[in-house]
Amino acid sequence: MTTSSPIPVQYRSDVCIVGNGAIAKTAALGFAQAGHTVTLLAPPARPAPAIASSAGDKPWDVRVYALNHTAHNLLTALKVWGALDLARVAPIDSMVISGDGAHAGGLMFDAFGAHVGTLAWIVEDSNLNQALDAALKFAHNVQFVSGRASRLVAGQDSARVELEAGTAIESTLVIGADGRESWVRGQCGIGMDYRTYHQRAIVANFSCDKPHHGVAYQWFTCSEGIIALLPLPGQRVSLVWSAPEALADILMDESLGELAIRLGEYAENKLGPLKPLQPEVAKAVPLALVRPHSVVAPRVALIGDAAHAVHPLAGHGMNLGFGDVVDLLKVIHEREDQRSIGDERVLARYARARKEEVLLMQLTTDGLERLFSANLEPLRVVRNLGLNLLDKLPIVKRRLMAHAMGK
Numbered sequence: 001m002t003t004s005s006p007i008p009v010q011y012r013s014d015v016c017i018v019g020n021g022a023i024a025k026t027a028a029l030g031f032a033q034a035g036h037t038v039t040l041l042a043p044p045a046r047p048a049p050a051i052a053s054s055a056g057d058k059p060w061d062v063r064v065y066a067l068n069h070t071a072h073n074l075l076t077a078l079k080v081w082g083a084l085d086l087a088r089v090a091p092i093d094s095m096v097i098s099g100d101g102a103h104a105g106g107l108m109f110d111a112f113g114a115h116v117g118t119l120a121w122i123v124e125d126s127n128l129n130q131a132l133d134a135a136l137k138f139a140h141n142v143q144f145v146s147g148r149a150s151r152l153v154a155g156q157d158s159a160r161v162e163l164e165a166g167t168a169i170e171s172t173l174v175i176g177a178d179g180r181e182s183w184v185r186g187q188c189g190i191g192m193d194y195r196t197y198h199q200r201a202i203v204a205n206f207s208c209d210k211p212h213h214g215v216a217y218q219w220f221t222c223s224e225g226i227i228a229l230l231p232l233p234g235q236r237v238s239l240v241w242s243a244p245e246a247l248a249d250i251l252m253d254e255s256l257g258e259l260a261i262r263l264g265e266y267a268e269n270k271l272g273p274l275k276p277l278q279p280e281v282a283k284a285v286p287l288a289l290v291r292p293h294s295v296v297a298p299r300v301a302l303i304g305d306a307a308h309a310v311h312p313l314a315g316h317g318m319n320l321g322f323g324d325v326v327d328l329l330k331v332i333h334e335r336e337d338q339r340s341i342g343d344e345r346v347l348a349r350y351a352r353a354r355k356e357e358v359l360l361m362q363l364t365t366d367g368l369e370r371l372f373s374a375n376l377e378p379l380r381v382v383r384n385l386g387l388n389l390l391d392k393l394p395i396v397k398r399r400l401m402a403h404a405m406g407k
Contacts (some may be wrong), residue, residue, distance in 0.1 A: 009160065010167035011145055013037040014341060018149060018161065018184050019177030020045075022065075022125070023304035023321035025132040027175055029078050030329050032139040036341065039169050040136075041145045041161060061124035062203045062281050064238045066092060066216070066230060068120050071322040075131075083131035084123065090231045091118035093214035096270075100221045118214075122230050122238065145169065152187035152300070159299035159342070173342035174300045175328075177321075180290055182306035188297035197287040199225055200248040201312055202241040204256055204282040206263075209272025211235055219266050229267055236277060239263070240312060248284055256280045287311060291362060295354060296347040301328055308358050311365040320361060327353040 015031045017024050020042035028040045067075075075081040094110035111118050136142055151162040152174065161169045176184025185192070212235065218228045226242040239259075243251055251259055256276035263274055290309035295302045304321035331349040332341045339346050 007160075007162045007166060007168045009170045011039050011143060011169040013039040013143065013169070013171050015039070015173050015175060016041060016159070016161055016169045016171035017175045017177055019175075019179065019304070019306075021177065021179065021304065022128050022132060022318070023325065024175075024177035025129065025136060026074065026078065026080070026322065027177055027303060027325045027328070028142055029080070029132065029135055029139060030074070030325055032136075032142045033078060034329060034333060036141070038139075038142045039145055039171060040142060041147065041149065041163075041169060043148055044146050059279055059281070060088075060205045060232060060236065060238075060277055061126045062205055062238070062283055063125040064122050064203075064230060064232075065125065065128065065318040066120045066316070067123050067322075068316065068319045069116070070326060071319050072121060074322050074326055078135065080131050080135050083134050085127050085130075088124060088127050088233055090122040090233045091214055092120045092122065092216045092231060093118055095119060095216045095218065097218045098220065098266075100219075119216075122232060149183060152184060154298040154300070157340070171342075172299070172340050176300060176302045176306040177304045178306055180288070180305040180309045182302065184300060185292055185302055185306050188300050190297060190302075191293045193289075193291040193293075195289045197242070197289070197311060198245050199242050199287045200245060200284040201287055202239065202243055202248060202251050202259075202282060202284050204239045204259065204280075205232065205277040206237055206239060206256075206260055206274040207277055208235050208237050208267070208274055210270070212237060212271060215270075217267065217270060227263070227266055229263075229271070237267075237271065237274070242287060242312060252282065252284050256282060289362065289365075294351065295324075296351045298344065299342040301347055301350055303328060307354070308362065310362055316361055316365075320358060323357060324354060 014036040015028075016039045017028050017031075018041045020040075024040065024042075028038045032038050065071075072081060094108060097107040097109075109119060145163075147163045147165050149161050150164045153160040153162065153168075158170050158172055159174045161171075161174060163169070174184065176182050176188075178184055212229075212231045214231050216228065216230050218226065220226055223244075224247060225244055228240045229237045230240065232238050241251065251262075254262075259282070260274040260276060267274060288309060289311065290305070292302065292307060295307040303324035305317065307324060308320055310317050310320070328350050331346055331353060335341070335343065335346045
């Protein structure tokens with residue numbers, strides 16, 4: 001970052017949030033409801049392609065999130081949860097995890113054992129963003145700026161985001177919520193550790209012949225990656241298949257009908273035959289581990305995928321982002337009166353508050369991916385025995401469930 005800029009300031013606010021996803025919008029809403037003025041900077045919107053449904057109903061979004069209790073409580077406090085189309089939200093009442101090989105191990109988590117009503121909730125990306133957009137319309141201290149940023153300038157008392165259009169946004173704090181390839185992080189010169197998994201997450205939706213009863217299924221295979229089927233409302237499921245790149249190419253070349261047949265090997269005994277939901281849509285997302293060397297810089301805080309990107313096998317990448325928002329709002333609310341919201345010590349407290357949870361999730365997801373991708377028989381035996389042993393340790397299971405649920 002540099003320390004001077006001749007570009008005139010057109011927008012001023014306490015907080016400038018760079019990004020346009022659910023985490024950016026949630027942060028904007030949280031800061032606005034806490035009494036701060038907010039500028040939400042997003043790139044010019046691209047028109048979304050229209051997808052018509054033959055049944056005349058709104059198509060099911062292939063991008064879904066398993067939101068935990070931290071996310072649920074935050075969205076409830078911000079009055080967003082009630083704005084969701086709850087008919088399209090599915091609770092996860094239990095999760096069944098299976099190992100690989102002839103003597104596959106198994107592990108089950110359930111809401112009853114965790115002493116909660118539900119483990120998590122499956123919410124479509126479009127449903128979540130529509131609810132956030134509706135809530136933001138009532139936030140009078142949020143201004144929306146559409147444009148592309150060109151430079152980030154940090155000063156002693158404020159920071160400025162310069163735009164390609166020739167104007168600038170001045171704020172006390174800049175929040176980078178602009179994804180895994182974060183522009184804000186790059187402008188701050190924050191280094192990072194990056195490791196590709198050489199996998200892509202294939203996402204698609206299917207109907208199932210048998211009711212899923214709110215159960216999320218996950219299969220750890222060696223050669224085919226990690227397969228998850230998450231419950232949607234009714235007899236529908238959402239697929240997240242973290243497939244090796246060569247297999248991902250094959251899966252994306254096949255029809256969803258052929259993909260459903262492949263899934264039958266894992267799912268048919270539990271869910272019956274699967275059929276693609278209409279219209280047929282599948283997407284592939286490259287997977288990588290991203291660990292920035294810092295989540296703060298002078299007058300800057302990173303949240304969401306800009307601060308951490310993890311393997312989706314645990315389904316908690318989005319939940320880590322909501323946890324970022326919770327902790328950032330908390331440390332700023334609890335700061336001393338003489339400190340500004342962009343004060344170095346305040347931001348250092350945010351970094352410390354997030355360090356343990358994020359590191360634990362990174363180590364867990366990365367370690368599990370490494371363990372189950374190793375095609376060695378001794379490791380296969382050990383990991384299956386480990387799943388079976390863990391399933392018989394209720395105290396350990398409850399601790400794992402509490403952490404995953406954000407409780």
